[in-house]
Amino acid sequence: MDDRRWNRDCMVTLLAAGLLLAVVGYWSLQLLPPSPAPTNGAPAATAAPVAAVDAKAAEPLVRLLSPGAIRTEVVVLGVLAGTQAPLALLSLDGGPAEAYAPGQRLGPSTVLAAVHADAVEVEQAGSLRSLPVPVLPPLPVDGIVPAGGRQP
Structure with missing residues (x-):
């Protein structure tokens, strides 16, 4: 072997x-x-200061670790009820409206259980809740609705 x-x-x-x-x-x-740092005879403080926690930033972690503690706010905007493929138009936690089918997960501990013509059933943290569907305003007699949605 070469030394270099x-x-x-x-x-x-x-x-x-x-x-x-x-x-x-x-x-x-x-x-x-x-x-x-060494002090002149006084005992050193052993407790470190606790950092402030941003509640909004910690919310996803809290939801993940304790799914039953935070409930999902469900607002029913409308339904398409039928025997083939019922759908519910829902707003979750103040978000935009989206269509959901029965059996779909709405949150960490929330599932859409059933969709009926007059109510939506939601299973949240093991308990079944029935949310009413909002009633549509009556149609005018002649069946024509003005563009602004107002009746004359």
């Missing part, structure tokens, strides 16, 4: 090991909490 090659390989290995040690040392200083 051994020296070069040894130097590269030592350089890589030194670089690895430098990186590990740097990140250990960055990630570990600083040691408490």
Whole structure:
């Protein structure tokens, strides 16, 4: 084996090991909490201050960890009830209206159980709730509705 090659390989290995040690040392200083400064005889405070938690940012994690604790707000906007493929037009937690079929999951612990002409049944955290379908305004006698939706 050539001596120069051994020296070069040894130097590269030592350089890589030194670089690895430098990186590990740097990140250990960055990630570990600083040691408490010595005081003149007084006991050091051991409790670290609690960081403020943004409730809006933590909501998805709370929903994931405790699905029964947060209920999904379901608002019924309309239904297409029938025997073939019933659908419900729902707004979830104030969001835009979307169509859902029975059996579809609406939230972490909310499932659309059934769609009827006058009500929508929602199973939420193990309990069945019946939500009424809003009543449509009566049609005019002649059957024509003006463009603004107002009747003369």
